[in-house]
Amino acid sequence: MADKGVDGGRGRRAGVVNKQRGNSSQRFYLVLALVAVVGALFIVRAARAPRAIANVTTAPITAAKAEGYLLGNPNAPVQIMEFADFECPACGNFAVITEPDVRNRIVNTGLASYRFFDFPLPMHKNTMAASNAAACAADQGKFWEMHDELFRNQPEWNGESDNKDNPKKVFLGYAKSLGLNTDAWEKCFDSQAHQSRILANQAEGVRRNVQSTPTFVIGTRQIPGALSYDAFKAYVDSAAKEAPPVATKTDSAAPKTAAKSTTKGATK
Amino acid sequence: MSRRQTLALLAVVGVCIALYLTLYKIGVIGVLSCSIGSCETVNTSKWSMLLGIPIAAWGLGAYIALLVLAMVGSGEAHEASVPISRVIVALAGWSVLFSAWLTYQELFVIRAICIWCVSSAVLWLVIFILSVADLRAVSRAE
Numbered sequence: 001m002a003d004k005g006v007d008g009g010r011g012r013r014a015g016v017v018n019k020q021r022g023n024s025s026q027r028f029y030l031v032l033a034l035v036a037v038v039g040a041l042f043i044v045r046a047a048r049a050p051r052a053i054a055n056v057t058t059a060p061i062t063a064a065k066a067e068g069y070l071l072g073n074p075n076a077p078v079q080i081m082e083f084a085d086f087e088c089p090a091c092g093n094f095a096v097i098t099e100p101d102v103r104n105r106i107v108n109t110g111l112a113s114y115r116f117f118d119f120p121l122p123m124h125k126n127t128m129a130a131s132n133a134a135a136c137a138a139d140q141g142k143f144w145e146m147h148d149e150l151f152r153n154q155p156e157w158n159g160e161s162d163n164k165d166n167p168k169k170v171f172l173g174y175a176k177s178l179g180l181n182t183d184a185w186e187k188c189f190d191s192q193a194h195q196s197r198i199l200a201n202q203a204e205g206v207r208r209n210v211q212s213t214p215t216f217v218i219g220t221r222q223i224p225g226a227l228s229y230d231a232f233k234a235y236v237d238s239a240a241k242e243a244p245p246v247a248t249k250t251d252s253a254a255p256k257t258a259a260k261s262t263t264k265g266a267t268k
Numbered sequence: 269m270s271r272r273q274t275l276a277l278l279a280v281v282g283v284c285i286a287l288y289l290t291l292y293k294i295g296v297i298g299v300l301s302c303s304i305g306s307c308e309t310v311n312t313s314k315w316s317m318l319l320g321i322p323i324a325a326w327g328l329g330a331y332i333a334l335l336v337l338a339m340v341g342s343g344e345a346h347e348a349s350v351p352i353s354r355v356i357v358a359l360a361g362w363s364v365l366f367s368a369w370l371t372y373q374e375l376f377v378i379r380a381i382c383i384w385c386v387s388s389a390v391l392w393l394v395i396f397i398l399s400v401a402d403l404r405a406v407s408r409a410e
Contacts, residue, residue, distance in 0.1 A: 225378045
């Protein structure tokens, strides 16, 4: 009788433990399912979000030579190339924080020339439009001014901004503030007159196996990722040591003059 | 909730992060949601691939393996299994080291930070700490 009582007690306790375990498992599976569903919804929403919209052009695109946009003396001892996307945040940081020093202390001193190559990434909705805006500003000799405006104000026009569906309105504002002939700029922008030039710059990056933006080519070295000024200068100094000497008595004045005259203008 | 069940829960969170980054890498997702850092810079860099497979896909595999182990280990039949705990500790330890190396690449080589990748690295660290606690508890009970 006593044994029966003990057994009965154990049975009840085991029952309670099993019930508790069952409840705990149920709670666990519920939380697990909840987390999985929230994660799945987030991913499905991201996958369904609008992708980068291709620019539509009716004009046939003829192949162009990749030239980039030049800053400084083209005959400087070191040649620098930058492959960048106007909508890429890392490129924007570099352009705003480091590039002014690079221009003042490396390009303007005639140590190196600097060429910007468009490398629009497909995931950025408005980058092609921004490249187009800068190319049209280059027609009026103000590529670098537009370049600076675009990078400085990325949040005003990028694919996540309030103006994401009409970046042209913002770009037109920059064109006005830079004193461009807005009619000519607008005509150029609407007709995508420089699409082939932009694509040629991009193709040059693909040919060089550029895999991220910004990517720099300094002399013979290709360096992915934004660089600090000190690292940048170290690469330039290293490239300068490898470069053949260019300054002779007869042409030593030429780079200075050229650097001064081309510093703010872009070659076509 | 037991430690193994918590591990399973964390593994599901990890699966979601790794799946998101993998789908971006293979082009199914167009734009990464990245409020802090430069996720695209990191995920389009050459360090985002290993042996021709996206790093995120390797992470996805590791999280799925952890999920399976933690789910099996949460069952009544294996809840005191020391070998399962050891395998989880080994997997989590390796993942912590690998994540640390990736974070180093982000900070000092790519010079850009991807908030999703950092989240995954922190997640592996938490998983590792929890898995060591689980191994100690299971070994003591044996």
